[in-house]
Amino acid sequence: MKTSLKSKIGIAFVILGFISPVFGLIVPLFGFNTTITASLVTFFLVGGPEIFLLIGGILAGKEGVQLVKGKVKKLFGLPEEDYPAGSTQYRIGVVCILLWLFLVIFPGYIPHIFEMPLVRDNLFYLSIGTDLLLILGVFVFGGHQMITKISEIIRWQPWKLGSNRS
Template identity: 35%
Template sequence: MQAKNSIKYKIGMAFIILSITCPLFSFLVPLLELPTATTSTLVAFLMIGAPELLLIIGGALAGKEALESIKSKLFQPAGKIRYQIGMTIFLCGILSNWILIYLELTGIMMLGRETMLVIIASIDIGTIIGIFMMGVEFFEKCKRLFCWEGMNNRK
């Protein structure tokens, strides 16, 4: 087991954190006004390629214990308050996206393209945070939505 204050562990954890936050930087790429092909390539790399690559490097440097520690903290059961806050953030994100799109399509809101991109990206990030706040319980409920239980299994 590696010491948590070794430089190798700290660099590995930095790579792991960067792999988690890397897709967030893809929302900034269109603001750079690069050619379309370059923009598409950079967004694809930041969304798909870089997180996996950085996670592998970070895992190799930080060690198995660090990855298990992160996994146990991320997927711990959510309490009632945490679940309700996550559900509120999740539902507010979905509803505000729908409302924002309709307001924009009807011409009520006259925002620029970049402004809309930042607003929608912020709402989407909030929605994803809400999903993770609800924890494993939410994913179990979603899984049950797609399983046939039949009339005999109802209570």
């Protein structure tokens, strides 16, 4: 698939959004004064990723999403074209997504969970694990059906009122 320069730039911004927190960890090594260091670290950890992802998504568009989807599928050894997921495969994808949702939302309601040594010491790995659950659920197990259903949820459609009044 031939991609446009605009999509490639958009994908570069998306990648920059994902790796910009690493830059936040490197900034203190440059020896800037405290104000500049704090500002740059805050930007790279809090505001920068969102800005880069937004710009990247706008520039990449549908073509960029298709390109990234193909690369992710290739990474997992799946065919790049749309493929149907079997019933069991689809259900595993739904379980992965629901487990991800549970692990992302539920800990916020448990007081002091992030102070527990097991969670505190492994928070980075737990975060990566939950993100992998979502990726596996949508792209690997869910197949084209899952991506289509998610896009239907996001896409606005006019409301059609039924006229079945008795």
